[in-house]
Amino acid sequence: MKRLPEMFGSNVFNDEVMRERLPKDIYKALKKTMEKGTHLEVDVANVVANAMKDWAVEKGVTHYTHWFQPMTGVTAQKNESFITPTGNGKVIMEFAGKELVKGEPDASSFPSGGLRATFEARGYTAWDPSSYAFIKDNVLCIPTAFCSYSGDALDKKTPLLRSMEALNKQALRILRLFGNEDAKRVISTVGPEQEYFLIDKSVYEKRPDLIYTGRTLFGAKPPKGQEMEDHYFGKIKPRVAAYMQELDEELWKLGVLAKTKHNEVAPAQHELAPIFTTANIAADHNQLTMELMKNVASRHDMVCLLHEKPFAGINGSGKHINWSISTDTGINLLDPGITPSQNAQFLLILVAVIKALDDYQELLRVSAASAGNDHRLGASEAPPAIISIFLGEELTAILDAIETGKCYQDKEKDFMEIGASVLPHFQKDSTDRNRTSPFAFTGNRFEFRMLGSNFSISGPNIVLNTIVAEIFSQFADVLEKSNDFQEDLNKLIQSTIKNHKRIIFNGNGYEDEWTKEAERRGLANLKTTVDALPSFVSDKSIELFTKHHVFTESEIHSRYEILLENYYKTVQIEALTLIDMIKKGVIDSVLSFQGELVDVWTKKKSLDLEVSKDMEEKMISSISSLSSKLSQYLEDLEKSVQNAKSYSDALETAEYFKDVVIPNMIKLRDVVDELESLIPSKYWNYPTYGELLNSVQ
Template identity: 45%
Template sequence: MAQTRRSKMIDEIDSRAPVAATVADSADQLTTIYDSDTYGLNAMRETLPSHCYKKIREVISTGQALDPAIADMVANGMKEWAIKKGATHYTHWFQPLNGLAAEKHDAFISIFPGDDRLLLEFSGMQLIKGEPDASSFPSGGLRSTWEARGYTVWDPTSPPFIKREVNGSILCIPTAFCSWTGEALDQKTPLLRSMDYVSDAALAVLSSIFGEKHKKVFPTLGIEQVCESSVKDKQTNIHFYLSRPDLINCGRTLVGAKPPKGQEMEDHYFGSMNARIVACIQEVEWRCWKLGMPLKTRHNEVAPGQYEVAPIFERANVASDHNMLLMDILKSVAIKHDLICLLHEKPFAGVNGSGKHNNYSLATDGGVNLLDPGLTPSQNARFILFLSAIIRAVDLHADLLRASVANPGNEHRLGANEAPPAIISIYLGQELDKVVRDIISSNKTTLTSPPQKSVNTTASTTSTTANNEVNNMWLGVDQFPPLPRDSTDRNRTSPFAFTGNKFEFRAVGSSQVTSFPCIILNTIVAESLIYIRKEIEAAIAAGTPASASYNQVIKKVLQTHERIIFNGDGYGQEWRDIAAKRGLLNLRSTPEALSLLNSDKNIKLFEQSNNILSPVELASRQHILYEFYSKSIAIEAKSMYDLVATSVLPACYKHQRNVAESLNSIMPFIQSQPNFKQPTAQINNLGELIESINLLSEQNIKLNNAIKHATSIESDCDRATHLNQSVIPIMNEVRRYSDHLETIVEDSLWPLPKYSEILFLR
């Protein structure tokens, strides 16, 4: 049999040599190299005058305003440090509204006037301000093509870092990005606004209600990143990835029959990691550690070829920056190891999709985790207040949380295979649920001071046990040491689950920028904290004792918003029925979710929140998200049409011809022998082929017509809705017939690598 592209790739995989080590550093160097490629506090301490270092440290630790007078000193110290690291260029690294990071490189050079001598310079103004072109980035109408000026501004709270290339290094300076008229054109600006807003709201609660004095409260994130790998080989141009135009164009497979074996044997999750994958992830880890990114956990995920890495908690803006870097590092290191990193939420149908679990908490500048329940949560008034604020926030603004995770990939993922459903709810666990029920039915909560706890915990691990006494499990084996039981189980079907001392927002997609969901969380939590504080203060002003005012307000809040709490199976029809009776939203599609993004309620919320997103900035983001959805589905539809027309159908026609010719070759003999049975199996096979090919061809033509119609629709919402309700159903039909044909067409003729090859061959 003549070799096909698929068979050549399989031979290439079979002949691969063992993976050579690519990490030169050893474990005893870890504490030395950690943060070594980051201009953080350690590097600043060594390169800046002491008074300058103290000022910049205060900016980072407390969020106070930056003194421009120190900018030149910081710039000079940063330049000298970067040059020693091999950097010839610097860039203002920013995050425009296209879901990616952007950078424009400038060299550290200038010419000495008069004699053309080359100087290495970097001024405070160059550090603080950059001017990239703003016209070619998505702006949602905030900028026209002829309005090109944009500004980047240094974010001193996120450390600059070295990006190493083959022939040199670049100093990357995290910045915000805004238009000439002052609108935010990026993810970072509103994130920093929301962080200040929730900090002010939390500080006011801590001071007014509990008499505690803190300088700053920081939202923290621990972001679990799940990705999938696809075998790729750089040495030849014959490999699975480049043989799948759908993976290249869309990041996911548009056709592909279910393999004989998928994830049903449950043999991949936490399984022994493939040597090539371990080598790849080890290099990712060392690169991240040098950049001060505290990656801690790695493991096989549920689906074949699916892997997860998770860091220790960081401040939200730094965690978001680091996650952007991590996605870039994963993709670039994967290529070096002859792999492809797929960040699409559902690259392969029928197996687990990939998410990004945002573990969210609030911490003071002294390291106190405000969501730590302590040993007696029912008596921890501070914890109960912050818990109540989050319950109220999620109930009132479930539409915003759902919109914050609305993208094309998540439509394939939400609602099954350990991804939460589109109905937003909160999981508290048995113990906290009892605490909430007790408060609603009585007044047991009192104003007491909770214990101080550290916020340093990993994203993938639950924390303290919240019981009056240690709750150890006994497994019937005397030799086992005491096994402490956590205060909550883990509910993988909940979009927003309490997991010990944080909430895990599980609905965020693998490819998403984490800033937008965090902006929403900060804003709605701050609004609820302000509401609860004002209600308590008003009750006290009316003459009610402080403790009674607290109990009265907390009880009312929990009574009003308990409908959002659900501790059961989020996948079942029973929960959908319960949610409908409770009046909870079930926004299953992206257009449905995005339609509510700039509702009057949400416009008012952001306006009252110090304009974290002004009405025009909110409208621009809705426009961009609609546009991204429509373009993504249109690209998928066009790719599917081309793939079927130029690859799938021609292969089917060849097989149909072979079957027909085989049948014709034996028919004279059959007809000459009256006692021979008719070849009904071949006849039926040919009939099935003809019928399936006709149906596939008809649906593909129908798909092409639907695509053309979509281009004539002007309204963002109407076009997205048409693609969702008309084009996607046709795509599903095209896939159904194509996948069926894959199971009956001769294997050597099928042009596309199959799932069993992509998912399992390493």
Template identity: 55%
Template sequence: MSDVINVAEIFGESVFNDNVMKERLPKKIYAELRKTIEGRKELDPMVAEVVAEAMKEWAIEKGATHFTHWFQPLTGVTAEKHDSFVSAPDEKGKIMMEFSGKELIKGEPDASSFPSGGLRATFEARGYTAWDCTSPAFIRRGAAGATLCIPTAFCSYTGEALDQKTPLLRSMEAINQQSLRLLKLFGNKTSKRVTPSVGPEQEYFLVDREKFTKRKDLIFTGRTLFGAMPPKGQELEDHYFGSIRERIGAYMKDVNEELWKLGITSKTQHNEVAPAQHEIAPIYAEVNIAVDHNQLIMSTLRKVAHRHGLKCLLHEKPFAGVNGSGKHNNWSLTTNDGINLLEPGKTPHENIQFLLVLTCILKAVDKHADLLRESAADVGNDHRLGANEAPPAIISVFLGEQLQDVLSQLISTGAATHSIAGGTLETGVKTLPNLAKDATDRNRTSPFAFTGNKFEFRMVGSADSIASPNIVLNTIVAETFAEACDALEKAEDFDLAVHDLIKKYATEHQRIVFNGNGYSEEWVEEATRRGLPNITSMVEAIPALITDKAVKLFETFGVFTKAELESRAEIRYEAYSKAINIEARAMIDIAGKQIVPSVIKYTTSLAQSINSIKAACDADVSTQVELLNETSDLLSETKVALSKLIDVTTRASEMEEPKAQALFYKDEVKVAMDALRAPVDKLEMIVDKDMWPMPSYGDLIFEV
């Protein structure tokens, strides 16, 4: 592979994008397809036939032999079934390479083999994948060759959504319709579509693959279930934005090249806070494409790591004692003609449209904080949220000094007359330029922070799809836009009505605004006084999906039916239980087969050493005896904790009701897991390193 990469030449070369379609499709067909992509017309089957032929020819030229409907079921990862372009041979044994419009539009994976939460019985197998023409097809290369991947939605035979994409597309329609209503009230008759734009920042860890293979906990669960902290962690903060090591740099170079070929605008890369932790971030894209791209980023990070003898860990908390990984979801609303609804301008106090959008979002987040929290709930994320390294589990909104001041003026007087200006930052060094200073600082402890012309939802876990939080964001904001439009469309005096509405929303929902330290205990107490929910675990968050409030919200805007919400709640409970069950059984396996035998071997060696010394001379062996006693005591504690974990895990696995089982795993099994880990981590600090059965934290995070 050449060291010189011409990004302009390779960018998007593996994507059946708009330029390729414009070049390869007849003008009339291209125009008709664009109408469908823009939501102005349903797909014509004849158009699909022509597109399928052009797509096939393009893919074959790129070396593809197979195609697949690429979809996102409720497993948390993508799914695909490959079919070759090969047709049945004719009487002379000759084959043709074929791909029809029907094959492009629809596939039929087995719906009963994916999570459905009771929507499908196991004997009812039929499900459909439907081509999502708004997200371009692409070629993915690997050991199996080149495959044409067609982004699709996935639904059951009875029409329910069994994936992440279908409700996301529904939510995009909802926010589009209500945003256009709002814009029309302000005299905008030119914008034809409003789309959420998202830029997700992806954090991840890299460890040496050979060391990874010696850790069963990493293999089975993606995180270390045991492990004592090394002498140095992240306390010096020297890894953050530090010089990228050669091995990691070579890896990042290959990741970028693969992503650029897939049309993904990989923009930023750097070392994160924890040792062996890194981040990659793309430029913003329409939310549907951003969701697809983030899945491709995660799979590319893992695939390229293998080539470099590395292992990419996307788990939210692979190592205790150092920061975990998140995925900051930067969300804004943009019109087709380039207007950002979250752009405050230089004088936000005069930007009435922006102030209405802003206060609508405050209302949405305050009213549906429980749903937004649930959208970022995950087994791995339970280790991060509220742990002084990630946003707290309490949802609040950071506005910054400038917008907070405007909001305060609106609440106190009903009108804002000024905005705090940014000013100039003087460095005090003559050879350095003075810098234009933003009017607002940033707050890394806030879960939902305004950062200039977007909101950054910082709660999302590194391994999760960003579909769920964006479905919620799109829908709750659509609801508040609709309620505002309902009030304003019948107002006799629009200017007076909009000012009153902005003040009303700002006043009634000011409790959600917090610009201070979200990590502090004082904020937990203050949030309680304000009546803000503090949902500390995934299991406690799940019920938000099926409240009357949530059902009404999602059904009103056609995003989820009640049955779909109930199914997702059941899937979420089961996912939690399965994940903790795997972790518990992995701990039982590792402790029983590796750790206990290693400690016994060490204590035996130590006892033999004591006896040998006593037999050889009259030397003092009190230190060795003390060490032997301490190790034996910890070994006994380990054995008791192991027996307890075996017992509660067995009891948990026998439970049938999903919610009760998940609660038992949280309250009983996780507690037993922590009780087993405590003595084992102490033993690791005592037992001879050569006898310890697995690489240490120091081996994993510092020797990459």
């Protein structure tokens, strides 16, 4: 293996490669485009494209692609070779600036939410120079935005870049109020922690529900799950360790800052966490991470599960987004400093985030909404569906003092006293970490913990960037007109705390009492995806996104339709898969076992001896009773899926699946799980939870 510094970024056309291969004037022009968002001239694009092609060809690459992120939640690409005919039966390798800058993939089969008719097939991909090109699967991948012929965004990258521009514009207004003229750009930075499960491929292939839906649709609880809490941070199994090592190496080659890896709470569950980077690059890297997790697992005869809740009764998988704001001069605007109570700029930015979450809590909830995540949120393993902010004791005490006009005395930093002199003496953090909070301040950033493991991180970052940009805009409008900046600044911070402190909660978000308290505070509790999604198309939402040019009104409505459609299609596929598995496997298991019980009972009876038949009779009675329920509930589910076809409106269809189909699936599952617990393994046609969760050794 190469030394890590030599390996890192070896498959990326990064700054070091560009500096080496591009003429100085071209390099400067490209860097200006990357850092300031200026237009890239055609002659510059031609030189960059040729250098990019030469670099890739030297590494054995023959094709390039515009790599983009449509509304499917995964990435897409159309591969093109570099070959150009010469007219004498030969070819040369060429790559022009126009091919680098623009592509024309067929857009007809990607989700559009009504933005265009199916027959309107033309779409465009446009190079995103702020994200480095890279080589994956022996193809030169050029990160791009994706839009329709009319210019509507059909992807996740375009609105993310727009939201970053909105945040930059408004944040600079705030910095200028404090005399900061050095910063020329403000960026959102993100570090997404990625949870996942690994199971053996042989057992995966025997579970159609995992293949078609990513989660188990039934499965009795195993004798041992996560009760002993011995898997968390435990010794990593050899096969998993080998997988993690190869995954790290593949990610490092692509410039992904994979940093931390460990076992998670549930059996067979693990986590990978990278170092933070710019939001749009972090989004690209996280998509690559999820793709590589699956590909590398396959090479190790394993399957990586990224569903939010693959197994009932044990922890699901989330994706925690560590979000912050930094300047191009390297200053983290969410760093409170040594004396946060005296750091007016930090306090203004902090209360802006608080107000943003309070004013737009429904939108942040929408950003974590999906059929899969509905199984996870609020299940004592993930935050509830209620948005709140954890600040910790110190920052809460500072805000309380400001609100009441009292003087706050900054505390001296405490040192840990562990009770053994041989142990190190180190400084204690000013606040604990609240793992039950959906949005927790963790020193110099916020950790948004509601997201499901298979989500694109673009959605929540679009929302966070935009809502904070809006509050920055409101604050700047007030303070830029001020005749007494210090006095008006103090009043603004004080009034914001008073009006929006309801969103601050430092307690246990898993407790039922918090749900009641949140209701008393007037906080939204949008328990399901269907409850949450209408907030996305509210007048308030449309005004926000259109004001900051993040979405057009038509783009908002299109995404709303796509999200609703994705919800009910997901549930429909799950219901059909459950029906299929019961008909083709469960019923056979039940009848086979019933047949043996009856056979044993019949033989005992034929002996005409005083032999007890109680066990067989009880088992026959139990299985028969459950079989009757199985038949009835299966029929109920089939009818409900069939009846769903009568609905044409997307919201009504989604509501029907939520209120009728899902409850029917739950009833049916309960019966199947009980049958599984009674029927011997030699008759049960599917791998059990115990076999699935312990399949990798």
